[in-house]
Amino acid sequence: MEEIKIQGARIHNLKNISLTIPKNKLVVITGISGSGKSSLAFDILFEEGKNQYLSSIGILAGLDREDRFDTMEGIGPTVAVRQNTIRQSNPRSTVGTKTTILNQLALIYASDGKVMEEYYKHLSPSFFLYTTADGMCLSCQGRGSYYDINLEHLIPDRKTTLSKIYESLQVTTGFLQLLKKKYGMYFDTPFWELPDDIRGEVVYGTYDNGKQSYCLERILRNAFEKGEDVEEVYEKTICPDCHGERIGKEARGVFLHGKRIGELGQMTLTSLLDFLNEIPEEELSQFSKNVVKKMKEKLKHLIQFRLGHLTLYREMSSLSGGEVQRIFLHIHLESRLDSLIYVFDEPMAGLHPSEKQSMIEAVKELRNLGNTVIVVEHDKEMIHHADYIIEIGPRAGVEGGEVVYQGNYEEYKSADTLLSQYFYGKRLMPERTATRHMLDISDCLILEHANTHYLKDLTVAFPLHVMVGIAGLSGSGKSSLIEDTLLRCLASAYKKNIACKKDIASKNNKIDELEHKKELSGKGDNTTSIKGVERISGFVKISQEPIGRSASSTPVSYIGVWDKIRELYAKQPEAKIRSMSAGHFSFHSKGACKDCGGSGYERIFLTSDFSVDKLCKTCHGKRFNEQSLSVHYNGKTIADVLAMSITNAISFFEDQNHIVKPLSIxxxxxxxxxxxxxxxxxLSGGEAQRVKLAKELGRQLKGNMLYVLDEPTTGLSLYDTALLLQLLDQLVASGNSVIVIEHNVEVLKSCDYIIELGPEGGDKGGEIIAMGTPESLMTNPHSGTGRYLT
Structure with a gap:
């Protein structure tokens, strides 16, 4: 069949829509956040394609399925990658293993590697791979580094009890109860007086089926990964044996054109291609020449996808959603498969405007192989190149779920939809209320000698009480400058400030203000330091990291509203009669359905990491037991409330201001x-970020705060971007400062000041190539962003 025909699609907010999607085309599905586009692309098209394929080979035969649509014709095997897919956390899964480049290098080293020593025992390819027992460095187990806990710094007082340690690390109530069950008898014992075996368990935990128990190392690792300042007590140490090369002693003695394989693993893909081009042909056997030729083609392809800044040893878990999708796209283009249906979730995310064309060409190439490519996307360039456009709307939630346009690009220009009005200038981005003439370059934070990763010993001034944009190509050093350097310096400065104040209080000692500022700014000519910290009252990092990975975590629980709703239900007459507490209205506590444990479904594992979900026959997806569902507030059960949209909940709880206020944000x-x-x-990364921003806005902090956002427009249409810009403008107008790492030209145009890094990515980046107002970048010949701001 040449078309996919869907009748009566009605999952989530889709309103029994029917539509026809042409096959072997590039199809873009767009719409504002919450309109239903992802429901159509992933919950209908991808899920049914997957289910029909599995049914055809007898795996899902006989399973009841959710009533999501009436009929569907023309669907085939479907492959999808979503932005919010939880990626592997295994540190051994890297760019080199995922792309198989490391395996190819191992073949070359085993064939043509040279030693310095006269005697050389031939090594098989497995000795050059850190993923094998033969090849890994035994000291670091193939990781290249490990983390050390400095217990003397963490617990300097010999009388500090175990209880006080957990308190200082802000262990949550739930985990504290678990720890009390295990170590309760030791809670009042000074840590340094604990038995050796107990102290070892407390620090490093125990392992059950490869899972580490809750321990100090795990607490500190989680804090470190969130960017919290724990470096004084939890430091990443490069393995002293392999020096980060990950491989064992035998392989470290083998060279190819003067380089060990571990050295190549630490190179960027661009530098690796340069190195392979330098190898004289006479140094290689015919076998290796063939392998090198294929490897060069692969590297050129990856560099074309704007991945040249990555190293082979870069862990997959550390990549952005856009980078993961571009690697995925490369793998499938390389496979040359056809007749598949691919569903992508914003593959343009994280790309500089100059990098977008290569992604568009790659998607077209996948289509030209004979595949149907369906892209959920907001980017105007991708929409311009689409063969077929579908917009879902007209708005979000209950006001969305309809097909407001389907057709080609030319006809889309005259369509009167919400997004087409933004695309073609009928609607404009909001004007800034805080104007740029307020820019005071002397009122700033100054970061000195920033040299994290590929940063080239930068000194940068960040103007305060304005909105500052951080721009540049992928891998140019934006995150290194802001997240890995500026934020860590700020955290360290505030920590020293608090410690200094405590010292003043305890010793009743006066410290000269200038000396105090000197301590905050750091010392040493070549040490990274920061000045001007006293000019802000605090800082908030709002990243795209998930706000919760379990099904029991929700945005309303994250902002603190869910507890208030449960308490409200516990106060109802029916609940009081049955002596029900707030826990009876929690689906992962006393209120949970006994058969599904509060999940609402039964999970069936087909393999160790692949599963399908079946609706719970007892609660029918409501998650609660009968007792909890017997209590009503204004005629609604707790399950009914969970099914409400935030907009509907605001009306429903209109007389409960402590619930309505956070939801209104x-x-x-x-x-x-x-x-x-x-x-x-x-939630997508962009949605998670906006929930975090809403939580911070709900704190009612009094101005003079620094807000740092990492690509907040990920997942946002131009309509949603306009709403975000209004909020950021309000923050600045209230006396706060905003730093935003962004590629979106609409956001950069609205910034008061832009700092651009480059000129390229990886080791060819890390420099400031332009800075100033958006207008000044437009005429700056060194800027790679300026020409897109017109």
Missing amino acids: LEKMGMGYLTLGQPSSS
């Missing part, structure tokens, strides 16, 4: 379409 950010029970793990 989310609605103002364009997130009124989210349901109260939506799992946090299902």
Whole structure:
């Protein structure tokens, strides 16, 4: 069949829509956040393609399926990658293993590697791979580094009890109860007086089926990964044996054109290609020449996809969603498969405007192989190149779920939809209320000698009380400058400030203000330091990291509203009669359905990491037991409330201001379409970021704060971007400062000041190539961003 025909699609907010999608075309599905586009692309097209394929080979035969649509014709095997897919956390899964480049290098080293020593025992390819027992460095188990806990710094007082340690690390109540069950008898014992075996368990935990128990190392590792300042007590140490090369002693003695394989693993893909081009042909056997030729083609392809800044040893778990999708796209183009249906989730995310054309060409190439490529996307360039466009709307949540346009690009120009009005200038981005003439370059934070990763010993001034954009190509050093350097320096400075104040209070000692500032700014000519910290009252990092990975975590629980709703239900007459507490209205506590444990479904594992979900026959997806569902508030059960959108919940709880106020902030950010029970793990990176921003805005902090955002427009249409810009403008107008790492030209145009890194990515980046107002970048010949701001 040449078309996919869908009749009566009605999952989530889709309103029994029927549409026809042409096959072997590039199809873009767009719409504002919450309109239903992902429901159509992933919950209908991808899920049915997957289920029909599995049914055809007898795996899902006989399973009841959710009533998601009436009929579907023309669907085939479907492959999808989503932005919010939880990627492998295994540190051994790297760019080199995923692309198989490391395996190819291992073949060359085993064939043509040279030693310095006269005697050389031939090594098989496995000795050159850190993923094998033969090849890994035994000291670091193939990781290249490990983390050391400095217990003397963590617990300097010999009398500090175990209880006080957990308190200082802010262990949550739930985990504290678990720890009390295990170590309760030792809670009041000074840590340094604990028995050796107990002290070892407390610090490093125990392992059950490869899973580490809750321990100090795990607490500190989680804090470190979140960017918290724990470096004084939890430091990443490069393996002293392999020096980060990951491989064992035998392989470290083998060279190819003067380089060990571990050295190549630490090179960027661009530098690796340069190195392979330098190898004289006479140094290689015919076998290796063939392998090198294929490897060069692969590297050129990856560099074309704007991945040249990555190293072979870069862990997959550390990549952005856009980078993961570009590697995925490369793998499938290389496979040359046809007749498949591919579904992509914003493959343009994280790309500089100059990098977009290569991605568009790659997607077209996948289509030209004979595949159907369906892209959920907001980017105007991708939409311009689409063979077929579908817009879902007209708005979000209950006001969305309809097909408001389907057709080609030329006809889309005259369509009067919400997004087409933004695409073609009928609607414009909001004007800034805080104007740029307020820019005071002397009122700033100054970061000196920034040299993290590939940064070239930078000194950078960040103007305060304005909105500052951080721009540049992928891998040019934006995150290194802001997240890995600026934020860590700020955290360290505030920590020293607190320690200094405590010292003053305890010793009743006066410290000269200038000396105090000197301590905050750091010492040493070549040491990274920061000045001007006293000019802000605090800082908030708002990243795209998930706000929760479990099905029990929801956005409303994250902002603190869910507890208030449960307490409200516990106060109802029916609940009081049955002596029910707030726990009876929690689906992962006393209120949970006994058969599904509060998940609402039964999970069936087909393999160790692949599963399908079947609706719970007892609660029918409501997650609660009968007792909890017998209590009503204004005629609604707790399960009914979970099914409400944020917008509907605001009306429902209109007389409960402590519930309505936090929800109203989310609605103002364009997130009124989210349901109260939506799992946090299902949110996109951009949605998670906006929930974090809403939580911070709900704290009612009094101005003079620094807000740092990492690509907040990920997952946002131009309509949603306009709402975000209004909020950021309000923050600045209230006396706060905003730093935003961004590629979106609409956001950069609205910035008061832009700092651009480059000129390229990886080791060819890390420099400041332009800075100033958007207008000044437009005429700056060194800027790679300026010409896109017109």
